[in-house]
Amino acid sequence: MGSLFRSEEMTLCQLFLQSEAAYACVSELGELGLVQFRDLNPDVNAFQRKFVNEVRRCDEMERKLRYLEKEIRRDGIPMLEIPGECPEAPQPREMIDLEATFEKLENELREVNQNAEALKRNYLELTELKHILRKTQVFFDEHEGGANTTESMTRALISDDPNRHIGHVQLGFVAGVILRERIPAFERMLWRACRGNVFLRQAEIDTPLEDPSSSDQVYKSVFIIFFQGDQLKTRVKKICEGFRATLYPCPEAPADRREMAMGVMTRIEDLNTVLGQTQDHRHRVLVAAAKNIKNWFVKVRKIKAIYHTLNLFNLDVTQKCLIAECWVPALDLETIQLALRRGTERSGSSVPPILNRMETLEDPPTYNRNNKFTSAFQNLIYAYGVATYREVNPAPYTIITFPFLFAVMFGDLGHGALMAAFGFWMCYKEKPLQAKKIDSEIWNIFFGGRYIILLMGLFSMYTGIIYNDIFSKSLNIFGSAWRTNYNESTLQSNKLLQLNPDSNDYMQTPYPFGIDPVWQLAEANKIIFMNAYKMKISIIIGVFHMLFGVCLSLWNHIYFKRRISIYVEFIPQIMFLTLLFFYMVLLMFIKWTSYGPTPGHFGSDEPEIVKTSAYCAPSILITFINMMLFKHDENTRPVCDPVMYAGQMGIQKFFVIVALMCVPVMLFGKPYFIMKEQKERARQGHQAVEGAAENGTAGGAAPPAAQHHDEDITEVFIHQGIHTIEYVLGGVSHAASYLRLWALSLAHAQLAEVAWNMLLRKGLMSTDFQGGIFLYVVFAGWAAISVSILVLMEGLSAFLHTLRLHWVEFQSKFYAGEGYLFQPFSFEVILDSAGQSEE
Amino acid sequence: MGASFVPITVFTVLWGIVGIVCPFFAPKGPNRGIIQVVLMLTAATCWLFWLCAYMAQMNPLIGPRLDNETLIWMSRTWGNKIA
Known part of the structure; x- marks a missing residue:
């Protein structure tokens, strides 16, 4: 069974699929997810491949589905998750059904939307008209001067200028609706274009209106403009057009207006029912679609994926079968065969697919x-x-x-x-x-x-x-291994006191699990102790x-059967590491075990006891540095031994020399063997070629070309040099790291x-x-x-x-x-x- | 020197069981190898870490330097009354 320790063994396989069975087989393989297909027509343009049409059809279906999804989202209808298992990839003939369904749905939806938009536009116009009638009523009512409102308006306009007497002139007016934010500019424009000879009244519509094309809520205002004469009328109308104001007919007589208002109200009501029905229809369509949409998405995407994969295949000369090349985990060949058989059965084809292992020099993909x-x-x-x-x-x-x-x-x-x-x-x-x-x-x-x-x-x-x-x-x-043995007077007269390990302060056996809790309390020298400990364990x-x-x-x-590498890479590497750094680790353990208090001889001056006491404990770091430099420190403590164990100096020198000797082995070992191998091969190859030439079949049997080994020898040297430097310097810097x-x-x-x-x-x-x-x-x-x-x-x-x-x-x-x-x-x-x- | 038989045995045996005995009883299946590696490495790392902490304290070279109030508190609560 495949494990995680190495990636799976992969084989390159050739797959012969009958044209009819190819679709079903690929679908089965897609469900399995264990096959990586290789592109067999890399130089063929994506638009010239065999199944471009199908892929395009799938794209079209996906687009329709996305449109549907967008509409569903807009209405906030919940989309049903796929219950249980994913649907399998549908048969190719089902694709036509799916296409038809989506086509129908999309058209229906588009139609409904168009109708709804038209209706809404109509509705908007009517509501605006309703508002105009209502608001203008107010304008007209404000001037109750006479039965003829226009007359009163005339008076109001002209009263400012008593010198210029103008006879009874009929004033015209237009009424309309405009976006609220356009009002100031609109007013200014009117004033300038008509030189102040128009009179504008406006009122805001309180409720926002829905814009049918973008379905945004917009605020609008009703306005009414009075003016004199036809010339001004055309001018005003042009300005209204320019500002996208919608103008509505507004009768002059109050009775007409009332009648019109009534008519508008009934029409709005009718429209409302129709709109409601349209919305209901749309909703029904969408709810029905929402139930299936995820399912359809899966189906369409699967079809598309299958055709994409089929595009990677090669067509056989007879056009009867498709050829594929794929990487397959060697252990799963059985499962893949089974899947292929299932696919063949499903498609009703009688010719079984053929799965051939292929030999290749290519590096297989890594699969864990x-x-x-x-x-x-x-x-x-x-x-x-x-x-x-x-x-x-x-x-x-x-x-x-x-x-x-x-x-x-x-x-x-x-x-x-x-x-x-x-x-x-x-x-x-x-x-x-x-x-x-x-x-x-x-x-x-x-x-x-x-x-x-x-x-x-x-x-x-x-x-x-x-x-x-x-x-x-x-x-x-577990109870600290340290205790106080100071008497009261000492405790009172000294602020800081150190416990002495070389006395009964320390119980001579450490805290059994972890660091003694006393160190947490020792604020004065906790860090000194912890540093020494943590540095050592890091190394x-x-x-x-x-x-x-x-x-x-x-x-x-x-x-990988690299025997040479074991001898000239692994062995010197591990020796280098062991002799220098593992030796340092050993020194640490030696220091931990052999220096410290001796129970029963606390504070003794006997040379044997002093030599193993804390006083004589050497620094590991200094020892290590001296070892590398072949140096011998002056012994500043004459009572102590200069070494940690007998023969230390000799052993250290030996270790360093051997470790240094490992470096040239690492550096030159592999290039040397490669060179030797190449020479050997060259000689054999020469002989083979000569032999072949003698036999008269020169072109037939070429010497086995293993491109891997024939790389330039200088390159090998450089490569190995980098490796060695990296390892040797790395040994030091990594340990420090x-x-x-x-x-x-x-x-x-x-x-x-x-x-x-x-x-x-x-x-x-x-x-x-x-x-x-x-x-x-x-x-x-x-x-x-x-x-x-x-x-x-x-x-x-x-x-x-x-x-x-x-x-x-x-x-x-x-x-x-x-x-x-x-x-x-x-x-x-x-x-x-x-x-x-x-x- | 400073080593005590009981804790060393207890923790070595404990991690020995985890790292050497348990891997034999790892459940069969595709993940057996992984479980074995996990158990062995856990035991090795945890044991080594414990061992270092233990050995670093076995023969202390310095003692903790404490405040006198702390020392009085220690002798009151951890036993060994002040003479």
């Missing part, structure tokens, strides 16, 4: 079978680079090492618990949360990494217990991590402590009931800072540093990442991406 748990980790790896085909996949190891390294930096029981709780909640509510389809990008990142977050939280809890940090406080579960963890990476490269060499574990964990602990001391402590120390209120406020601040800065920001930074440690320090030891991803033809993927782009 991931489940929802491992895929998040796999994506972290792919973000760096897709594994070369069949290369060791770091993802399975990352599942644990990633959360662990993260936790070393993030170690705090409290913060870890918060993170684990968040991760657990996301995993527990996985299905409902997934169904919700939240669009926020940040949320999707968190949700995608829910298992990583959960594991990071759990590991942080563990490292938090070991660091004995819970929101920067310690737990004393220890780092060296183990790198050694693990180098060992994985061995696994790669064995798998792991010190980030120390730095970040220290920073995290310090920040947590600052948050506690600056906020919560102040709150906890305040008294009285005001103190309670104060604590309430302070706790809110502390909690906010804890979550936002310590968990979120610190978490993010620790995450990024962990990512770097994996990508650079770990994977550079064995991972090439030069592959390309297997992208199978799968309906699931296609429908998913289509659904996403739609939203």
